[in-house]
Amino acid sequence: MAGHSKFKNIMHRKGAQDKKRAKLFSRLIREISVSAKLGSPDPDSNPRLRSAINNALSSNMTKESIDKAIKKQTSTDDKDLIEEIIYEGFGPNGVAIIVETMTDNKNRSAAEVRSTFSKYNGNLGVSGCVKHNFKKVGIISYKKSISTFEDFFDYCASLDVDDVAENENDFVLETNIDSFNTVLQKLEDKFSIPKFSEIEWKPLNFIDISDQDSAKVLIKLLETLEDLDDVQSVSSNFNISDSLMDKII
Numbered sequence: 001m002a003g004h005s006k007f008k009n010i011m012h013r014k015g016a017q018d019k020k021r022a023k024l025f026s027r028l029i030r031e032i033s034v035s036a037k038l039g040s041p042d043p044d045s046n047p048r049l050r051s052a053i054n055n056a057l058s059s060n061m062t063k064e065s066i067d068k069a070i071k072k073q074t075s076t077d078d079k080d081l082i083e084e085i086i087y088e089g090f091g092p093n094g095v096a097i098i099v100e101t102m103t104d105n106k107n108r109s110a111a112e113v114r115s116t117f118s119k120y121n122g123n124l125g126v127s128g129c130v131k132h133n134f135k136k137v138g139i140i141s142y143k144k145s146i147s148t149f150e151d152f153f154d155y156c157a158s159l160d161v162d163d164v165a166e167n168e169n170d171f172v173l174e175t176n177i178d179s180f181n182t183v184l185q186k187l188e189d190k191f192s193i194p195k196f197s198e199i200e201w202k203p204l205n206f207i208d209i210s211d212q213d214s215a216k217v218l219i220k221l222l223e224t225l226e227d228l229d230d231v232q233s234v235s236s237n238f239n240i241s242d243s244l245m246d247k248i249i
Contacts, residue, residue: 120221138180
């Protein structure tokens with residue numbers, strides 16, 4: 001029976017991994033589609049689309065799937081068109097939350113986001129209610145195998161980069177959004193396609209969460225928002241200590 005239980009656990013993990021991969025691919029396809037809709041379908045003249053394609057290739061998406069996503073939004077069929085909508089709200093303890101969605105049904109998207117906030121002691125707010133707690137920055141990451149950190153850092157220092165850091169697996173740099181595309185292009189020319197690149201909301205201030213129950217509800221709120229089909233990303237300005245996080249996950 002122990003072996004059977006272990007097999008079930010392995011299959012459960014595989015199922016979770018497959019679901020996570022499917023969610024990632026869905027997000028990447030939507031980003032490609034919207035990037036092609038908002039700009040040129042040619043990645044050489046559309047930096048956002050080029051970045052989206054690079055992320056898809058880095059995640060082992062096929063070129064056929066990428067081309068299909070581009071053509072989907074450049075066709076004249078309105079029923080499949082995807083819109084970008086940003087929602088802002090507050091979680092437990094007044095934590096600021098930004099939810100970026102891409103949807104072909106904004107009524108469904110709004111209803112799902114609103115009900116999720118309500119379910120986990122949050123409140124969906126009006127546009128602009130929390131954005132002042134964040135700033136948009138460009139994030140670019142590379143696998144550490146591309147270079148030594150010293151050489152990578154020295155090259156980045158010659159660019160318009162705000163920060164360069166090294167973690168366990170990657171080199172990660174931050175740029176302002178005005179220089180993001182230029183920096184990305186120069187890095188591609190020097191080191192090839194990055195592991196990942198995107199524009200994200202960086203918190204300017206943080207709210208400390210020390211109560212275990214509040215922390216648990218907040219994490220559940222953020223995870224549930226992340227799991228919604230239309231959601232591309234969720235940003236928030238909470239701070240939970242490692243010791244407390246270990247108790248709630």
